[in-house]
Amino acid sequence: MRLGPILDPAMPQATIDIAIKLRDLTVSYEEKPVLRSISMDVPKGEIVGVVGPNGAGKSTLLKAMLGLIHPDAGDIRYYGKMISECRQLVGYVPQTEAVDWDFPVTVLDVVMMGHQGRLGWFGWPNESHRKEAIDALETVGMAPYRERHIRQLSGGQQQRVFLARAICQKAEILFLDEPFGGIDAATEQAIFSLMDDLAGKGHTLLVVNHDLSVMDRYNQLLLLNQRVVAYGPPKLIATEENLRKTYGGRLSLLDKADSVLKDHL
Amino acid sequence: MNFLAELTFKPELWFFPFTHLPEGLWTSVLVGITCGVLGCFVVLRRMALIGDALSHAILPGVVIAFLITNNTGVWGLLLGALLAGLMTAVLINVVSQKSRTKEDSAIGIVFTALFALGLILISNLPRGTHFDLKCFVFGIPDAVTMEEMQLMAAITVLVIGTVVLLYHSFKLVSFDPVAAAAMGIPVMFFHYLLMGMISATVVAGLKTTGVILVVAMVITPASAAYQLTNRFSHMLILSGFFGGFSAILGMILAFVINAPSGPSMVLVATMIFVLSMLLSPSHGYVFEKLRKYRLRRHIDGEDVLKAIYKVEQSGENATGERIGKQAGLPLDYLTKLYGDLLREKLIYLENNITSLTDAGRKRALEMVRSHRLWESYLVDRANLDPDKIHIHAEKLEHAHELADEIDRTLGHPKKDPHGSEIPNAGGKD
Numbered sequence: 001m002r003l004g005p006i007l008d009p010a011m012p013q014a015t016i017d018i019a020i021k022l023r024d025l026t027v028s029y030e031e032k033p034v035l036r037s038i039s040m041d042v043p044k045g046e047i048v049g050v051v052g053p054n055g056a057g058k059s060t061l062l063k064a065m066l067g068l069i070h071p072d073a074g075d076i077r078y079y080g081k082m083i084s085e086c087r088q089l090v091g092y093v094p095q096t097e098a099v100d101w102d103f104p105v106t107v108l109d110v111v112m113m114g115h116q117g118r119l120g121w122f123g124w125p126n127e128s129h130r131k132e133a134i135d136a137l138e139t140v141g142m143a144p145y146r147e148r149h150i151r152q153l154s155g156g157q158q159q160r161v162f163l164a165r166a167i168c169q170k171a172e173i174l175f176l177d178e179p180f181g182g183i184d185a186a187t188e189q190a191i192f193s194l195m196d197d198l199a200g201k202g203h204t205l206l207v208v209n210h211d212l213s214v215m216d217r218y219n220q221l222l223l224l225n226q227r228v229v230a231y232g233p234p235k236l237i238a239t240e241e242n243l244r245k246t247y248g249g250r251l252s253l254l255d256k257a258d259s260v261l262k263d264h265l
Numbered sequence: 266m267n268f269l270a271e272l273t274f275k276p277e278l279w280f281f282p283f284t285h286l287p288e289g290l291w292t293s294v295l296v297g298i299t300c301g302v303l304g305c306f307v308v309l310r311r312m313a314l315i316g317d318a319l320s321h322a323i324l325p326g327v328v329i330a331f332l333i334t335n336n337t338g339v340w341g342l343l344l345g346a347l348l349a350g351l352m353t354a355v356l357i358n359v360v361s362q363k364s365r366t367k368e369d370s371a372i373g374i375v376f377t378a379l380f381a382l383g384l385i386l387i388s389n390l391p392r393g394t395h396f397d398l399k400c401f402v403f404g405i406p407d408a409v410t411m412e413e414m415q416l417m418a419a420i421t422v423l424v425i426g427t428v429v430l431l432y433h434s435f436k437l438v439s440f441d442p443v444a445a446a447a448m449g450i451p452v453m454f455f456h457y458l459l460m461g462m463i464s465a466t467v468v469a470g471l472k473t474t475g476v477i478l479v480v481a482m483v484i485t486p487a488s489a490a491y492q493l494t495n496r497f498s499h500m501l502i503l504s505g506f507f508g509g510f511s512a513i514l515g516m517i518l519a520f521v522i523n524a525p526s527g528p529s530m531v532l533v534a535t536m537i538f539v540l541s542m543l544l545s546p547s548h549g550y551v552f553e554k555l556r557k558y559r560l561r562r563h564i565d566g567e568d569v570l571k572a573i574y575k576v577e578q579s580g581e582n583a584t585g586e587r588i589g590k591q592a593g594l595p596l597d598y599l600t601k602l603y604g605d606l607l608r609e610k611l612i613y614l615e616n617n618i619t620s621l622t623d624a625g626r627k628r629a630l631e632m633v634r635s636h637r638l639w640e641s642y643l644v645d646r647a648n649l650d651p652d653k654i655h656i657h658a659e660k661l662e663h664a665h666e667l668a669d670e671i672d673r674t675l676g677h678p679k680k681d682p683h684g685s686e687i688p689n690a691g692g693k694d
Binding site for chain 1: 494
């Protein structure tokens with residue numbers, strides 16, 4: 001199986017930093033494998049779309065990569081480090097539906113939370129932390145909204161605020177969970193160009209997305225259905241066959257093998 | 266209520282109530298403040314049922330501690346309650362994670378089981394020992410001892426100190442536990458810390474309200490504060506204040522109307538909550554009505570401007586009666602609207618004739634433009650019958666911020682569906 005994305009041959013490969021390296025990542029819930037032997041290399045500055053149907057293991061992959069669940073096997077490295085050694089390097093932008101938008105916090109409050117990992121349990125942010133948070137808001141074009149309550153934001157603005165939190169965290173690797181839920185096409189484009197900007201500044205972005213409509217906007221595409229169906233530039237791998245493999249039902253033989261093995265045990 | 270019965274109403278107590286009232290009042294105030302602060306986390310994390318669960322589930326802990334130490338010494342009881350509280354939290358987690366039982370059912374199963382266990386333990390207490398279940402369930406504030414008051418004071422200081430020290434971590438963990446965990450903050454530890462603090466507060470304050478009503482002290486002041494503010498810190502402070510205030514006012518109320526104090530405190534807290542529901546600036550009923558009234562008045566004012574413009578165009582004298590007829594508004598209301606428009610310098614009056622100022626004319630033209638653009642849009646894009654669009658456009662025209670966008674979308678139409686000219690942007694004729 002091909003591990004790395006298909007790279008531009010003009011670019012000397014030795015100089016490319018690998019931001020994310022997955023090797024044989026396997027995760028199961030209650031003895032049922034959800035992810036099987038996921039391997040991929042993501043070079044620095046890439047925007048990778050993780051695409052697959054419901055139940056393909058997208059959010060499990062995200063949780064495992066954030067170090068929130070323990071994989072059964074395999075290895076996850078960020079610039080060669082394990083997640084436990086570099087938690088602040090990895091920023092998380094939650095799904096809009098998962099956020100409590102009635103929580104009494106302002107835009108700036110949310111962005112300031114990006115500091116907490118470094119500040120530690122007892123940490124209180126100071127004026128310079130505040131300035132950094134405002135800078136992060138500038139980066140995403142949301143500084144004028146900093147005193148607003150989060151309920152008063154549109155869908156695209158909500159995404160920007162959480163991106164700003166990840167920037168404030170000084171995360172170099174950003175995970176976005178379904179960022180295009182419930183926003184219109186124009187906002188989607190705006191978010192993409194913001195992601196392009198961030199990638200240009202050396203951030204590496206991993207975007208989990210269940211629908212295929214924006215597929216070709218990614219630099220690299222990971223077609224996922226419990227295993228890696230294909231990984232590479234959308235133009236090359238988004239073939240009809242690959243998509244059918246991704247969306248056309250489970251791998252029935254593997255599922256059968258599972259139930260057979262369970263009966264034996 | 267012995268202590269209440271012994272007291273007769275003394276007006277001087279109204280002025281110096283704190284120096285004369287016993288430990289029960291102080292303990293209640295401390296419980297009110299602490300529950301108020303902790304309640305914010307309970308309310309925001311949607312754990313209201315957990316508050317109920319903890320308060321009931323500490324019963325077996327308290328009884329076992331009572332059995333072992335053979336007295337009602339506060340430290341033993343506190344330890345028993347803490348252990349029982351934490352065990353409840355752990356059991357709820359285990360049940361909801363290791364089975365398909367949802368969390369709310371898991372909470373129900375665990376706390377009723379522990380409460381039942383406590384009841385059986387009580388019935389099997391050795392002869393001669395007396396455990397006052399009624400006090401546990403309903404609370405008897407006048408039985409609060411000096412020692413218990415000191416304990417509650419210590420708990421208040423500890424809880425508030427912990428919340429202040431860990432304020433930002435608590436905020437993050439409550440708002441976005443996944444991100445907090447990803448940042449390396451031990452979310453479960455904070456959860457159990459919170460559960461521990463609630464258990465300690467509940468057991469130390471048990472005699473003030475009893476286990477059934479203590480939940481109200483946790484949830485109600487925090488919910489009231491939640492209505493009133495968009496800042497987490499303000500919510501904590503307000504909620505603590507509401508809790509303490511409910512305790513004081515409840516005690517005074519109980520004393521005046523000769524009622525049990527726990528329920529009085531709860532009713533005061535509920536009253537604060539109802540008031541906050543009505544008066545909240547952003548979510549409250551009263552302000553909502555007021556906002557709607559203001560919007561209505563703003564819209565009617567704009568209609569009056571348009572009416573004046575139309576009357577002027579037709580060459581008639583813009584008297585009050587004529588304008589009222591044109592806009593379809595009663596004269597007394599029109600007078601009020603005139604007041605608004607005069608203040609905003611959109612119109613002026615001369616010999617009973619109303620005229621538009623430059624600003625007023627510009628606004629009126631904006632309205633006409635917006636109205637005609639919306640009519641065009643409704644016919645063009647929404648495929649509505651041109652005869653039926655006027656009434657819709659009358660409403661939509663007040664969204665005149667969108668006029669330029671409609672103009673662009675429709676490709677700068679010159680005339681509306683009825684053949685009337687659409688004025689240019691900027692309000693020029």
